[in-house]
Amino acid sequence: MSREVRVAIAGGSGYTGGELLRLLLFHPHVQVQQITSERFAGKPVTKVHPNLRKLTPLKFDKIGDLQPCDLLFLCLPHGETANRWDDFVRLAPKVIDLSADFRLNDAAAYRHAYKKHHPRPDLLQRFVYGIPELHRDEIRDADYVASAGCNATATILGLYPLYRAGVVDPERTVVEVKVGSSEAGNRANEGSHHPERSNCLRSFSPTGHRHVAEITQELSFGSKIQVHFSATAVDMVRGALATSHVFLNQGLEEKDVWKIYREHYAAEPFVRIVKERDGIYRYPEPKLLAGTNFCDVGFERDPASDRVVVISAIDNLMKGSAGQAVQALNLMCGFEERTALEFPGLHPV
Amino acid sequence: MSREVRVAIAGGSGYTGGELLRLLLFHPHVQVQQITSERFAGKPVTKVHPNLRKLTPLKFDKIGDLQPCDLLFLCLPHGETANRWDDFVRLAPKVIDLSADFRLNDAAAYRHAYKKHHPRPDLLQRFVYGIPELHRDEIRDADYVASAGCNATATILGLYPLYRAGVVDPERTVVEVKVGSSEAGNRANEGSHHPERSNCLRSFSPTGHRHVAEITQELSFGSKIQVHFSATAVDMVRGALATSHVFLNQGLEEKDVWKIYREHYAAEPFVRIVKERDGIYRYPEPKLLAGTNFCDVGFERDPASDRVVVISAIDNLMKGSAGQAVQALNLMCGFEERTALEFPGLHPV
Amino acid sequence: MSREVRVAIAGGSGYTGGELLRLLLFHPHVQVQQITSERFAGKPVTKVHPNLRKLTPLKFDKIGDLQPCDLLFLCLPHGETANRWDDFVRLAPKVIDLSADFRLNDAAAYRHAYKKHHPRPDLLQRFVYGIPELHRDEIRDADYVASAGCNATATILGLYPLYRAGVVDPERTVVEVKVGSSEAGNRANEGSHHPERSNCLRSFSPTGHRHVAEITQELSFGSKIQVHFSATAVDMVRGALATSHVFLNQGLEEKDVWKIYREHYAAEPFVRIVKERDGIYRYPEPKLLAGTNFCDVGFERDPASDRVVVISAIDNLMKGSAGQAVQALNLMCGFEERTALEFPGLHPV
Amino acid sequence: MSREVRVAIAGGSGYTGGELLRLLLFHPHVQVQQITSERFAGKPVTKVHPNLRKLTPLKFDKIGDLQPCDLLFLCLPHGETANRWDDFVRLAPKVIDLSADFRLNDAAAYRHAYKKHHPRPDLLQRFVYGIPELHRDEIRDADYVASAGCNATATILGLYPLYRAGVVDPERTVVEVKVGSSEAGNRANEGSHHPERSNCLRSFSPTGHRHVAEITQELSFGSKIQVHFSATAVDMVRGALATSHVFLNQGLEEKDVWKIYREHYAAEPFVRIVKERDGIYRYPEPKLLAGTNFCDVGFERDPASDRVVVISAIDNLMKGSAGQAVQALNLMCGFEERTALEFPGLHPV
Incomplete structure (x- = not known):
């Protein structure tokens, strides 16, 4: 089956980025076009995600080298999504953000929780909170999703x-x-x-x-x-x-x-x-x-x-982060919701 | 210094009994006269408490072979202390019970918690609840102490x-x-x-x-x-x-x-x-x-x-059980409260 | 795709049986027809393999109720495969045994290692030792495979x-x-x-x-x-x-x-x-x-x-047991060797 | 009993230094006069050795503030003992070094193992290798002991x-x-x-x-x-x-x-x-x-x-380091060899 959705992962050297990559490499309708890490740019992703050895030839790019794609995952430190939003929004029509930046839809609540003013309160209403069990229909129609905290x-x-x-x-x-x-x-x-x-x-x-x-x-x-x-x-x-x-x-x-x-x-x-x-x-x-x-x-x-x-x-790292994000991707792109998420877990482990 | 208090441990093959033994072997005023285990009678205590190898020649006795002593520790399954109390009380003037039998001083509360009638409600008031920080003076004067649950x-x-x-x-x-x-x-x-x-x-x-x-x-x-x-x-x-x-x-x-x-x-x-x-x-x-x-x-x-x-x-196993019991012994026998309990703990571990 | 190979797992309540079941439920060409456990007969497999909750309605059968199938996995205690071979061989044309019974092809070596005479030395040559990297072609042609020890x-x-x-x-x-x-x-x-x-x-x-x-x-x-x-x-x-x-x-x-x-x-x-x-x-x-x-x-x-x-x-439990056995199944049945075995592993875990 | 031996620990914020301190605080014949840490100078030792809370008021000194004492423990990074030996030797007549600097008594062996010339080959013969079971009598008479690697x-x-x-x-x-x-x-x-x-x-x-x-x-x-x-x-x-x-x-x-x-x-x-x-x-x-x-x-x-x-x-950290060093101290100072080392270990843990 052709891989019709091209995605990129910004901030892909962390645990969440690695978990996203693990899932997306086996997603039948997705192609991981790029994954970024400033620290490991130019190196194979298996350098930091050794579980993926022999499974992918991907190397890390710098974030500045990101090319347009269909859906962009942002796994950056808290604050970065908001601060660099104008750069990211040009790259893809759909964005799933795994940071805390756009989970709250109220600027006052953000200020109270994070002890600072939200840098982009204008965008707060444009993100859907990413738990499908609560917001399935909104996620289906969303351009921007903020994955929930674990x-x-x-x-x-x-x-x-x-x-x-x-x-x-x-x-x-x-x-x-x-x-x-x-x-x-x-x-x-x-x-x-x-x-x-x-x-x-x-x-x-x-x-x-x-x-x-x-x-x-x-x-x-x-x-x-x-x-x-x-x-x-x-x-x-x-x-x-x-x-x-x-x-x-x-x-x-x-x-x-x-x-x-x-x-x-x-x-x-x-x-x-x-x-x-x-x-x-x-x-x-x-x-x-x-x-x-x-x-x-x-x-x-x-x-x-x-x-x-x-x-x-x-x-x-799964339902609390990368798995939830892939579930959102499935909804946003019209795929069966369980796609690439069927691993049943191990017993014992 | 002579070891002036002779103690026995009934039910000494469990973790609590082993911990008591570990403490008491190094208590300068206590001599462990007997320790019992029906299952391991006749065998060296190091068979089940291997940390004590080379430190004691003690062997397990059967509970029926207990001799009179100054203070008796009971580490038996819940119910046994109450059921066999008349046997135990003849063996020692002081008893510290580490089971749940005499922690509650109210028969109705016992029935509610343990879903059965207390077999010896007549004794409930004779035991002092064994947390020294709450009942220090009563423990000093007590003959019978019930160590608290962990x-x-x-x-x-x-x-x-x-x-x-x-x-x-x-x-x-x-x-x-x-x-x-x-x-x-x-x-x-x-x-x-x-x-x-x-x-x-x-x-x-x-x-x-x-x-x-x-x-x-x-x-x-x-x-x-x-x-x-x-x-x-x-x-x-x-x-x-x-x-x-x-x-x-x-x-x-x-x-x-x-x-x-x-x-x-x-x-x-x-x-x-x-x-x-x-x-x-x-x-x-x-x-x-x-x-x-x-x-x-x-x-x-x-x-x-x-x-x-x-x-x-x-x-x-210590403040929640054997250590608390030794602290009670120190109070009951007039020893400095910290005796045999000075181990400061390990870092890291 | 139709699931063209019907398999059964005898002795399926252990860790190896559970792991086989986990793999085979997601194998696109296999149908798990039966799985046995004497102890849990009649109960859902999820009772002992709770990771499979919501993924299968299978219940355990008794081993005596096994029906003919295409391939039989035997996960029984060592000795059982050999002792009951005549029963098992009637059930399926292909058998993969995960016990130690037929790993050695020499009766003297068996006697030396297991301290007893092999009960069925006549069968020793009929089993192929199940490590595909050493015996791929033989396994492809084999009726009976003995999975290697971990x-x-x-x-x-x-x-x-x-x-x-x-x-x-x-x-x-x-x-x-x-x-x-x-x-x-x-x-x-x-x-x-x-x-x-x-x-x-x-x-x-x-x-x-x-x-x-x-x-x-x-x-x-x-x-x-x-x-x-x-x-x-x-x-x-x-x-x-x-x-x-x-x-x-x-x-x-x-x-x-x-x-x-x-x-x-x-x-x-x-x-x-x-x-x-x-x-x-x-x-x-x-x-x-x-x-x-x-x-x-x-x-x-x-x-x-x-x-x-x-x-x-x-x-x-995988390359050392159930995974190796599924790899053998893939070879014996002409499937792509990696089928159902593509899980890449987690990092970190 | 009076604490007749005054010791100091140089490099006391690490695990080995903490373990030494734990042992020596309970040694009946030893007084810990100073313990040093450049990073934590002025702070209570319990800041980095939290197991010792409520047990000692000691604070870290800087290494330059060390005063003369009877026995000096050196727990410094490999190389420091040799490089700063002339400073240390003035402070105490007896030294126990827990680094690797003086374990080998042959300069060529050191060069081979550590890939560099020994900075003080003149001292190699003056240290006794610190395993008492092999060198008990030499340690008794030694001024300088090099504790063995774990x-x-x-x-x-x-x-x-x-x-x-x-x-x-x-x-x-x-x-x-x-x-x-x-x-x-x-x-x-x-x-x-x-x-x-x-x-x-x-x-x-x-x-x-x-x-x-x-x-x-x-x-x-x-x-x-x-x-x-x-x-x-x-x-x-x-x-x-x-x-x-x-x-x-x-x-x-x-x-x-x-x-x-x-x-x-x-x-x-x-x-x-x-x-x-x-x-x-x-x-x-x-x-x-x-x-x-x-x-x-x-x-x-x-x-x-x-x-x-x-x-x-x-x-x-004990027989492989701090415990071995205290055993050496006991030998060097004429104390019973087991002093402060009698903890029997826990079971289970």
């Missing part, structure tokens, strides 16, 4: 059905996300040094995590909500698990909660409701999801209170 | 000062504990099989954890409280980290919270307040605590709400 | 070119294989208990490993050779790394060794020669290979002696 | 009895060492970045490891020997395991080998011969040794050849 993705997909149904006390939710080390990118630092990062169980954002702004945006439906969010780093490379404690504002039983989740997710190709009575894998777990685009969602109704504990798991 | 210990030590000070909304606290695999003991099962347990991030008690009963008992101070508790297993052997989200019922600033913690813990030999502005180890972390009897406690005041996130870390 | 596969693929070329002292080679925990299968035992198996670096076969018989068979080319083999378990789930120390019997330089490897492997779809001057991944490493069918091979010529250190890495 | 320590202690007994083919030994990440020190780099270093099984010195020079020096006893050495990094923080394949030059049975090891090591306080018929921990393993000064040594006689596989394990 922790935000896990949290939102876990909580969305309950918030959408309006059954939750909007100010009491507490979310604890546990994350692997790949979330912080591929640059070594003191805290990522193996002897320090190994065996860790490290609170890194007890309060003030930036993804809260995205979560609030997507779950508020016009009302004021408050999500109490914390994040802890664990000794794992890939994966994010959100444990969300929500408090019901009405007397729902377990089967009612089930029904709400089924209604929202039964037809979703990449969301699985995981809730079993026995066995090892009764609740969602990132271990099963490495390399996949699934978000597994489960829950437990606390019989001793009005609490529901929602558990949602993703691979942060 | 998750309960981490949670209680984190929350006690705020609850004691009465500054917390008593029904909103959410606690998320992350634990290593040694918590589940030394018997292999399907879920502890390395290929399944490795790389896990596994919810095992989203609701209904039994330790909630202990936490509630120790933090309620006569009022009704509700602690919303969940537990997640991580890929670590030793260690427990409690992330507790409490909501203030009055307008405290960070320095006020500091003051509360300092007042309670500044003089404690085994509680450290950990809260730094920079560096890798800004908050408490079990990684630094393996083998130690410390509970590290830190917190962060959320400027965006009335939340305080309290972070508390222990080694579940 | 450690044997890593070792043989690393050493084959040098032994084939006759440049090695045949009695001095020392091989040290490091392996993950999935090699030992999915049954929990005392040694696989996470607190014991985690952080391990455990010699489990310093001498006497059974795979030596396969290695010797495949590398001897009619001469007597001796391979000094040891194996060490490491804290990893998937993966095997063989570090082989061979001693040259003639004065080859590095470029000569290169040439030998290139001649043998340049055209191989699943062998990559990995040998870089800088970067993190200069030599083969299983970390990059999880889920892939690659064997990466590298080497270093010791300038201080006549030693060459050969390093070869595989995923033990 | 991989060299594990290898030498494993092989010494056999080489000393002269029962080994001197040119055939192959050694494969597996090491944790703390060996490479506390500076972050691309290869130590957690997503890259985690799950690794990485050959880093297939040939040409510098420690071979030390091994050769200590095992040759006047004859020419050749040790074929490789090293592989594993996903572990502390620990080194040497698997050494030696070939006997005479017909020894297992009990003869036993006898040789027992003769050398039965009286050693820090060497344990580990060789059991069953159980999980049949051979030496670093997992049991974290924080201890033990070297565990075991072996297996290959019945199929003249090979003996020797397995030796240490904690690289």
